[in-house]
Structure formats: C-alpha cells, structure tokens
Amino acid sequence: MIQINPREIAAEAMVQIMAEGAYNNGALRRLLRQNGAMSRQDRAFVTEVVNGTLRNLYYVDYILNTISKVRTEKMKPWILAVLRTALYQMYFMHTPDAAACNEAVKLAGERGYAKLGGFVNGVLRSAGRQKGQIALPEKGTAEYLHVYYSHPLWLVKMWMAYYGYKFTEALCRADNKAPDVTIRVNTLKTDREGLKKALEERGVQVTLGKMPHALHLSGTADLGRMDLFLEGMFHVQDESSQAAAALLAPKKGERVLDLCAAPGGKSFTMAQDMENDGLIVARDIYEHKIELIRQGAQRLGIENITAQQRDAALWDEDSAAAFDRVLVDAPCSGLGLLRKKPDIRLKKDGQEIDQLIGIQRQILDTAAGYVKPGGVMVYSTCTLSRKENEKNVQWFLEKHPEFSGEVAAPFLPESMTTEKDSCMVTLFPQIQGTDGFFMARLVKKGS
Numbered sequence: 001m002i003q004i005n006p007r008e009i010a011a012e013a014m015v016q017i018m019a020e021g022a023y024n025n026g027a028l029r030r031l032l033r034q035n036g037a038m039s040r041q042d043r044a045f046v047t048e049v050v051n052g053t054l055r056n057l058y059y060v061d062y063i064l065n066t067i068s069k070v071r072t073e074k075m076k077p078w079i080l081a082v083l084r085t086a087l088y089q090m091y092f093m094h095t096p097d098a099a100a101c102n103e104a105v106k107l108a109g110e111r112g113y114a115k116l117g118g119f120v121n122g123v124l125r126s127a128g129r130q131k132g133q134i135a136l137p138e139k140g141t142a143e144y145l146h147v148y149y150s151h152p153l154w155l156v157k158m159w160m161a162y163y164g165y166k167f168t169e170a171l172c173r174a175d176n177k178a179p180d181v182t183i184r185v186n187t188l189k190t191d192r193e194g195l196k197k198a199l200e201e202r203g204v205q206v207t208l209g210k211m212p213h214a215l216h217l218s219g220t221a222d223l224g225r226m227d228l229f230l231e232g233m234f235h236v237q238d239e240s241s242q243a244a245a246a247l248l249a250p251k252k253g254e255r256v257l258d259l260c261a262a263p264g265g266k267s268f269t270m271a272q273d274m275e276n277d278g279l280i281v282a283r284d285i286y287e288h289k290i291e292l293i294r295q296g297a298q299r300l301g302i303e304n305i306t307a308q309q310r311d312a313a314l315w316d317e318d319s320a321a322a323f324d325r326v327l328v329d330a331p332c333s334g335l336g337l338l339r340k341k342p343d344i345r346l347k348k349d350g351q352e353i354d355q356l357i358g359i360q361r362q363i364l365d366t367a368a369g370y371v372k373p374g375g376v377m378v379y380s381t382c383t384l385s386r387k388e389n390e391k392n393v394q395w396f397l398e399k400h401p402e403f404s405g406e407v408a409a410p411f412l413p414e415s416m417t418t419e420k421d422s423c424m425v426t427l428f429p430q431i432q433g434t435d436g437f438f439m440a441r442l443v444k445k446g447s
C-alpha cells in the first residue's frame with residue numbers, strides 16, 4: 001500500500017492556499033480526494049493542521065519572525081508551509097516538539113531543500129525552547145488582538161471602533177473555535193425528532209438548535225456520502241441563514257424572489273416553509289452555480305423553485321411589482337464567516353468593502369421595484385461591517401420612502417435576537433453561536 005504522509009499533504013495545501021491563491025475549502029477537498037487512501041484519522045489530522053494553521057497564521061508568523069533571521073515573506077513557499085504547519089502542531093496540537101521538528105526537516109528534504117534542513121531544524125528547536133516566553137504586543141491594544149487571535153489589524157481596529165475592546169476580543173476568540181456542522185431538517189420529508197434519532201443511530205452526536213428545524217452535529221465524517229443526506233433529509237445550513245428565511249417568513253402559495261440565491265440554501269429552507277407550494281424564483285449571476293440550486297432542490301424533493309441566471313443589479317421589467325417577498329442575500333465581505341473559512345481573514349484587506357457597497361446598493365435599488373405593495377424584502381449579509389449592513393439599510397430607507405423597517409424580533413426565537421425594537425438584527429458567534437450575520441426586514445407600503 002502507498003504510504004501517504006499527512007504532514008506533507010497539509011504543507012502542500014498551505015502552499016496552494018497561501019502561495020497559489022487557492023480557496024481553503026476547495027484545496028483541502030481536492031487534496032483529500034486525490035489522496036483518498038489516507039485513513040480517516042489522517043484526513044482529520046490534515047484538516048485540523050490546515051484550518052488551525054490558517055486560523056492562527058498571524059500568531060504563527062509572529063513567532064517565526066521573532067526567531068528566524070529570514071522573514072517569512074522572504075522564505076521559499078514550501079519551507080514556509082513546512083515551518084508554519086510544524087509550529088502549529090507544536091504550539092496548538094501538543095505534538096512533541098522533537099517529532100514535529102524531525103518530520104519538518106524530512107519534509108524540507110523531500111522537495112529538494114535538503115540544504116535548508118539545518119535552518120528548519122534551528123528555527124523549530126528554538127521555537128520549542130521559547131514556547132510561552134516570546135513577548136506579545138501589550139494586552140489591551142489592537143496589536144495584541146491582531147497577533148494573539150490572528151485577525152488582520154485593520155479588522156480588529158474596525159471592530160474595536162464599533163464594539164469596543166472586550167466585545168471584539170470575545171468575537172475574535174469565538175472566530176477561532178472550529179464550529180460544529182449545522183443542518184436544516186427537510187420538513188417536506190421528516191421532522192426534527194425523527195431525523196435526530198436516525199442520525200444518532202448512525203453514530204452522529206446531535207443537539208437541538210435555537211431555530212425550530214436546526215440540528216447541530218458532531219462526529220460526522222463524510223456527511224455528503226451519508227444515506228440520509230443522499231435521500232434529501234436535510235441540507236447543511238447555519239442557523240443565521242435559517243433565521244434570515246424566517247425573517248422573510250414566506251407563506252404557502254406566495255411568489256418569492258431570491259436574487260442572490262446560489263448555492264440555494266435559503267431558497268431550500270423557504271420552499272420547505274412554503275410546503276412546496278407557490279413559487280420561488282432563485283437567481284444568481286453565475287451560470288455554474290445555477291446548477292447547484294437545481295441539484296440541491298432535486299435532492300431535497302423541492303418542486304416550487306425555478307432557478308435562473310441573471311445579474312441582480314440589472315433591472316428586469318418582467319419582475320416589476322411581481323413578488324410578495326424578495327430576499328437580497330447580497331455578495332459581501334464575508335467577515336462573519338471567519339470560523340468556517342479561515343483563509344478569509346488572510347485574503348481581505350478592507351479595500352474591497354467600498355466596491356461591494358456599490359454593488360449591494362445597486363441590487364437593493366433594483367430589488368425594491370420587484371416587491372408588490374404591502375410586500376416584504378429582507379436584506380442580509382454574512383458580514384460584520386456596518387458600512388455594508390446598517391449604513392446600507394439607512395441609505396435604502398432614505399432613498400425609498402415607500403419602504404419602512406418592521407421590527408424583526410417577533411419573527412425569530414427570543415434567543416436569536418438581542419435587538420428587541422429594531423428592523424435590523426446582527427448575530428455573533430460568541431452570542432448566538434452562529435456565523436456573524438446581519439439582516440433587516442423592510443416592508444413596502446400599500447396593499
């Protein structure tokens with residue numbers, strides 16, 4: 001049997017993600033598939049090392065740059081990947097220092113860098129000796145949160161300006177915990193108790209979520225291959241997204257437009273809430289993503305979704321005042337997803353926010369015209385940036401006096417919202433245990 005070294009796969013993933021620009025989840029999935037002979041334990045190890053290293057990258061690099069004479073940005077991609085993943089194992093996974101160090105030296109040699117084995121050995125031995133002794137920036141500063149919790153400095157500063165130091169620290173800490181898998185029970189086929197029991201019979205640990213059809217799973221190896229998944233008993237969906245669908249609250253027989261719908265999660269949830277009755281037009285700008293909506297709907301036994309490729313920023317006369325409910329789940333900076341997509345924090349620099357605001361406002365402006373008088377629109381993002389969230393809603397309500405905000409709390413379980421008298425809700429990983437998420441309920445006047 002071929003021996004696959006999981007440490008090598010982890011370092012390879014880091015090269016692809018950090019030096020070649022691959023997305024974290026995509027690169028991991030591809031490498032795990034290509035090395036399918038690895039044991040379940042080794043696959044879990046690779047996933048933990050890659051996600052953990054990415055989640056703690058600013059900290060790991062801070063240690064490397066304190067110890068090494070060569071700065072991380074000057075290192076060869078392979079050597080840097082080997083050092084980062086080895087240091088993560090030593091500092092966060094309790095791998096014995098000597099084992100992590102010896103393996104790293106071997107890995108350097110395997111890709112033609114045998115000459116750098118001494119350098120790798122020196123840096124890691126020194127890191128082992130100095131564990132817990134390297135001075136960090138002073139506590140109470142943005143620089144401390146940046147290094148200790150490995151969040152970009154610009155983001156820490158932005159959140160501190162919004163929420164203050166203590167709240168930002170709690171948020172950063174929550175971002176660094178690997179989340180469990182959350183699913184939405186397919187109420188067209190089963191119910192929460194029935195699915196919980198069936199999952200438990202298959203060895204999955206299950207707890208109930210705050211949303212009425214949410215389950216939290218742990219101990220799931222390959223959920224996508226499980227019979228219950230293939231039979232369409234659930235789809236994977238964070239509780240924040242389930243809440244956004246609940247805030248729009250579509251009813252049986254209504255016409256619903258989901259303008260930025262792929263891969264389809266919120267459309268699927270709404271279709272189930274509507275008991276497969278009425279119509280959901282689910283659109284996205286990317287043709288290849290439309291197929292994901294169709295496949296998902298088919299797996300789940302959903303028949304009231306029509307998927308269409310269309311740019312939501314461009315006006316569609318045929319949709320004018322044609323929908324009871326419109327969802328604008330806008331493209332955004334994704335700063336609420338740091339738990340699940342740890343590479344987001346490394347690849348954004350805050351510059352893209354202003355560009356996104358332009359697109360979000362264009363989509364909102366266009367969407368307003370598709371809502372029937374008396375109809376409802378929900379604007380949502382998976383980000384924690386007030387410019388993309390509250391400021392956009394304020395802008396929209398000023399520009400569109402035919403809309404007003406409706407208090408959101410009555411549409412959500414009490415534990416999901418802390419704002420009791422606002423049309424806007426922000427969810428945080430350290431409070432609701434969800435992704436960082438924003439949503440607002442806007443009602444068009446008239447009847």
Ligand SMILES: C[S@@+](CC[C@H](N)C(=O)[O-])C[C@H]1O[C@@H](n2cnc3c(N)ncnc32)[C@H](O)[C@@H]1O
Pocket residue numbers: 241259260261262263264265266267283284285286289310311312313329330331332382
């Ligand atoms: C936050 S994701 C949507 C997630 C989806 N609502 C769900 O619950 O599964 C945003 C989506 O907007 C799409 N998008 C980006 N720009 C768009 C545009 N101008 N028009 C329509 N869709 C767009 C992206 O392709 C992406 O699928």
